Amino acid sequence: MKLHAVLREAVAQFRRAGLFFGHGTHNARDEAVYLILHTLGLPLGELDSVLERELSPGELEAVRAILRRRVRERTPAAYLTREAWLGKFKFYVDERVIVPRSFIAELLRSGLAPWVSDALRVHRMLDLCTGSGCLAVLAAHAFPEARIDAADLSPEALQVARRNVRAYALGKRVHLVQTDLFDRLAGRRYDLILSNPPYVDAAAMRALPREYRREPRLALAGGRDGLALVRRMLAQAAAHLNPGGLLVVEIGHNRAALEKAYPRLPFTWLDTSAGEDYVFMLHREDLL
Numbered sequence: 001m002k003l004h005a006v007l008r009e010a011v012a013q014f015r016r017a018g019l020f021f022g023h024g025t026h027n028a029r030d031e032a033v034y035l036i037l038h039t040l041g042l043p044l045g046e047l048d049s050v051l052e053r054e055l056s057p058g059e060l061e062a063v064r065a066i067l068r069r070r071v072r073e074r075t076p077a078a079y080l081t082r083e084a085w086l087g088k089f090k091f092y093v094d095e096r097v098i099v100p101r102s103f104i105a106e107l108l109r110s111g112l113a114p115w116v117s118d119a120l121r122v123h124r125m126l127d128l129c130t131g132s133g134c135l136a137v138l139a140a141h142a143f144p145e146a147r148i149d150a151a152d153l154s155p156e157a158l159q160v161a162r163r164n165v166r167a168y169a170l171g172k173r174v175h176l177v178q179t180d181l182f183d184r185l186a187g188r189r190y191d192l193i194l195s196n197p198p199y200v201d202a203a204a205m206r207a208l209p210r211e212y213r214r215e216p217r218l219a220l221a222g223g224r225d226g227l228a229l230v231r232r233m234l235a236q237a238a239a240h241l242n243p244g245g246l247l248v249v250e251i252g253h254n255r256a257a258l259e260k261a262y263p264r265l266p267f268t269w270l271d272t273s274a275g276e277d278y279v280f281m282l283h284r285e286d287l288l
Contacts, residue, residue: 001054001055001060002051002052002053002054002055003036003040003050003051003052003053003054003055004051004052006036006055006060006063006064007029007032007033007036007051010028010032010035010036010063010067011028011029011032013067013071014028014031014032014067014070014071015028017071019031019070019071019074019211020074020209020210020211020212021211022101022211022212023076023077023078023084023099023101023211024076024077024078024084024085024099024101025077031070031077032067033047034077034081035063035066035067035070035077035080035081036063036067037050038081038083039059039062039063039066040055040059040062040063066080066081074209074210074211074214075211075214076099076211076214076215078093078099079093079094079095079099079214082094084099084100084101084132084134086100086101086102086105086134086138087105087109089134089137089138089141091132091133091134091137091164091167092132092160092163092164092167093132093160094160095214095215095216096154096156096157096159096160096216097131097132097154097156097157097160097161097215097216097219098131098132098215098216098219098220099215100131100132100134102134102135102196102250103250103272103273103274103278103279104135104194104196104248104250104279105134105135105138106272106273107248107270107272107279108135108138108139108141108142109142111142111143112142112192112246112248115246115268115270115281116143116192116246119142119143119144119145120143120144120145121145121191122143122145122146122191122192123145123146123147123191124146124147124148124188124189124190124191124192124242125139125143125146125147125148125149125190125191125192125193125194126148126149126151126185126188126190126192126193126194126240127139127148127149127150127151127194127195128151128181128182128193128194128195128197128233129151129152129153129181129195129196129197129198129219129229130150130151130152130157130158130161130176131152131154131157131160131161131196131219132157132160132161132164133150133160133161133162133164133165133174133176134164135194135196136148136150136161136165136170136174137164137165137168137170137174139192139194140168140170140173140174143192146173146191146192147173147174147175148173148174148175149175149177149185149188149190150165150174150175150176150177151176151177151178151179151181151184151185152176152177152178152179153178153179153180153181153218154178154216154218154219155178156216157216157219158176158178161176162176181229181232181233181236182232182236182237182239182240185240188240189240189241189242189245190240190241190242190245191241191242191244191245191246192245192246192248193233193237193240193241193245193246193247193248194248194249195233195247195248195249195250196249196250197222197229197230197233197249197250197251198218198219198220198221198222198228198229199222199226199227199229199230199250199251199252199254200220200221200222200226200252201222201223201224201225201226201254202221202223202224202225204226205217205220205221208220222252222254225254225257226251226252226253226254226257227251227254227257227258227261230249230251230254230258231261233247233249234262234265234282234287237282237284237287238284238287238288241284241287242284243284243285244283244284244285245283245284246281246282246283246284247281247282247283247284247287248270248279248280248281249279249280249281250278250279251278251279251280252278253277253278255269255277255278255280258280265282265286265287266282266286267280267281267282268280268281268282269281
């Protein structure tokens with residue numbers, strides 16, 4: 001059977017099963033393409049050149065096996081392949097962490113310009129709720145002079161983060177810290193604090209598709225209104241920021257609730273591929 005026929009079969013199978021996407025791909029075809037090419041060890045960006053390739057019996061069975069798992073288990077593709085991509089950066093992932101998909105990753109491609117005018121002047125950074133460590137790794141590349149604390153409550157998540165930090169040879173610049181937000185960071189101050197914290201509210205948690213229920217609840221649940229951890233950050237971040245320092249936080253669909261709860265805070269909403277409602281920025285002086 002040729003690859004294009006297997007792809008057509010996979011797309012139909014995914015659609016019949018009513019799979020949910022959002023862990024790196026957004027539709028049945030893109031997810032099927034990724035799983036097939038990954039399983040065959042083919043370049044992910046060169047589909048057209050391999051569509052006429054004839055699969056051996058062994059290759060066909062391997063592809064069909066991973067497609068069956070995706071349907072039967074409702075497991076996100078990244079957990080099946082043990083990898084996730086943010087731009088050109090590949091990260092190891094498994095069920096100990098959520099699948100990386102932060103809008104902050106987009107903002108780091110430009111070094112948070114224009115809000116950070118000189119990337120070389122960022123010397124101390126904190127990635128709060130680091131999970132797989134992906135934002136810490138991206139930040140280390142965006143800010144080459146920065147030393148970064150990558151903090152998370154979950155020791156299991158930090159095991160995954162350590163693997164990714166090691167893969168990019170950043171062990172001397174990225175320091176992993178097990179802590180409940182700022183609890184074990186007393187006395188530390190930063191030029192920049194990034195966070196993609198748990199922000200799914202209680203009602204949305206109850207309605208999550210099966211694919212999202214495969215991810216650690218600790219990394220998703222943000223309390224009744226999704227802002228439980230954000231409130232703590234806003235209360236404590238100023239004490240951990242240098243003068244002129246920035247706090248950048250992703251909050252999902254909670255902009256209206258956040259602005260209602262903090263009407264006097266001058267939030268700056270950063271532009272992402274999904275719009276300006278998902279990531280806010282505050283200066284230290286805004287928080288005082």
